Amino acid sequence: MDLLEYQGKQFFASFDIPVSPGEAVTTVDEAVAAADRIGYPVVVKAQVHVGGRGKAGGVKLAANTEEAREHAGNILGLDIKGHVVKIVWIEAASDIAEEYYASFTLDRAAKKHLGMLSAQGGVEIEVVAEKDPDAIAKIWIDPVDGLTEEAARAWVTAAKLNPEANDGAVDILLKLYKAYTEGDADLCEINPLILKPTGEVHALDAKVTLDGNAEFRHEGWDVYDATQIRDDREQAAHDKGLQYVGLDGSVGVIANGAGLAMSTVDIVNQVGGSPANFLDIGGGANAEVMAGALEVINNDPNVKSIFINIFGGITKGDEVANGIVTALGRVKIDAPIVIRIDGTNAEQGRAILAEHESEKLQSKSTMLEAARTAVELAK
């Protein structure tokens, strides 16, 4: 779950990480009122889930009320890489002496937490990593030991920041590690982490991805969920608890299991089609779930055919077939459907479907055959 900058800053602030005071608003009048309260100069920042805001004109400095009104007016509604700005964050402008980079994430290969710190902040870390890999000081942290102050200090020294920033950086990094682990984040990134002319170290930006699996132990994460960017199809699927990713093709895909669903998307592409979505209905695949999945797919106007790919394991093929037939009785589907059922009791399942077969409902015995038919029907 990706947080917007202002949510990330609120998250940081709850772990005592210094951030600029500010307010998130959704209208020009609110923006001006917030700026007046905070005191000028302020920065007006677009809140979107993509990078490159500055270049797109989504971050502006305002010296007075008139400028705050002008910038907020321009930024609200601005389209940044397909994301329309609905929220702006107004914060007190900061004086910057130097810009650094700091982050924590999981190194899956090492199975340890990885901290990265660089004196070259304010630019994309991937660019730094490519051009000057030595400019990034890395630390691998065993989750059992955690990050000690001693280790943090050695790490900061290795990053060769301005020595004046060292104490402040150690303090922020220890808090950031706490936010990352106790806050159940997959990623905590500060870019830039700034040194002010007055010597304080401060988080000027916040990029936080929370681990949705940990929601059970954090109150209030639903407010973050409400600002996730989903298209209408994704929102409908999310409301039904389905694992759905919207794509831009014409073959609707339903499969049981993430791996099989991914594989189904692949195979549709391989035979010359283009999938409209990834949809995993999980192992169960009862009539209820199937009906919900078909509804979501049916509401996508781009869908010209539907490919249902089921492998019966514990869930038997005949049960799945009955589920599909029941679902079809409940939801009126416009696009033709191609079904492939394999695995346990697949033959019984196919026999059940055979009774309902028509131009709108076909059953094929292999993934490849079914994919070809679905792609042909979508043309």
Next chain:
Amino acid sequence: MAIFVDENTKVLYQGLTGSQGRFYGLRNRDYGTQVVAGVNPKKAGTDVDGIPVYASVAEAKEATGATVSCVFIPAPGVQSAVLEAAEAGLELVVVITEGVPAQDEAYFFNKVKRDFPGTRILGPNCPGIISPGKANIGITAGEIAKPGGPVGIVSRSGTLTYQALYELKLQDIGVTTCVGIGGDPVPGTSFIDCLEAFEADPETKAVMLIGEIGGSAEEEAAEFIKHKMTKPVSAYIAGVTAPPGKKMGHAGAIVSGGKGTAAAKMEALTDAGVKVGNNPTEAGELMVEIVKGL
């Protein structure tokens, strides 16, 4: 032979008294697995269809000689369940539960590795392990696998594992052991752990590997195959056409920053001499060729 589990393996179920644990525990027993105990501190002294329930893993182990645990505990309780099993000295802890927080996985993986090196974790978020005809621990439907050999399977995906087992069965090819390592960010058992065990197992003559996008586990496996394996390997990687930055169901299945793409994984595996199929069926057919040539 099989790897990790066989007909002599005694298994206890943490969460046997819950609906999922009961359903699969009894199914596993019907398959022939030695399901010897359940653990639930609140229901100690009772039984689940004749399987005795104990208050702790240590007590269950003491009373029954179980060496393996299968965990069906809901996600919030998985960390303490795994640590309890490791402390009790079990050899293998199979965690079926999905939705375990990544911070917990990173913690208990490192804790067990350091303090209980004799314990192997499999999963979380995995279908389990089956040595066909001998033992089935987890949620795989036993009837889709043909017992015997000569193929070993290791997979990051559940349904694709079933698909692989089934395709081999249709071709009349048996499987020594099929290990589902799970799709989470910190899997307790890696591809390499399984490849190493298959390489050492005399009955396994060839290995099928099923991977997916995200991380670098397949690349590491390719490196191992290239330098350490003598047995032939076929592979399939799911997610060739997955868009970057979108999680495809599994917590681990995401292409980020241009890393973890299926193309890179397929290239690394091909470079290691692995026969890579473009879809599960093709990978199965490649395995048929390999088996014919053994």
